[in-house]
Amino acid sequence: INLAIKDLPDTYLFRQALQSANNLDESDLAQWDADPPYHAPRPLDTPAEARWTQNLIQVVHGRRSRMEKE
Numbered sequence: 001i002n003l004a005i006k007d008l009p010d011t012y013l014f015r016q017a018l019q020s021a022n023n024l025d026e027s028d029l030a031q032w033d034a035d036p037p038y039h040a041p042r043p044l045d046t047p048a049e050a051r052w053t054q055n056l057i058q059v060v061h062g063r064r065s066r067m068e069k070e
Helices: 012-019 047-069
Strands: none
Touching: 012 047
């Protein structure tokens, strides 16, 4: 329930993904449309990987929100 009540991100990447599929390269995002578990290697525990993960979350939320409106 805690995740359901969290606000969606209000970031540049989220807004770009929400606005149009043409704003970002979404060619690899279909793999995240299915439910977990995801078949991907375990991520590294680095600041760069944490930033990449946060960016991915923002883009996926924006993409899903856009797709719900279409």
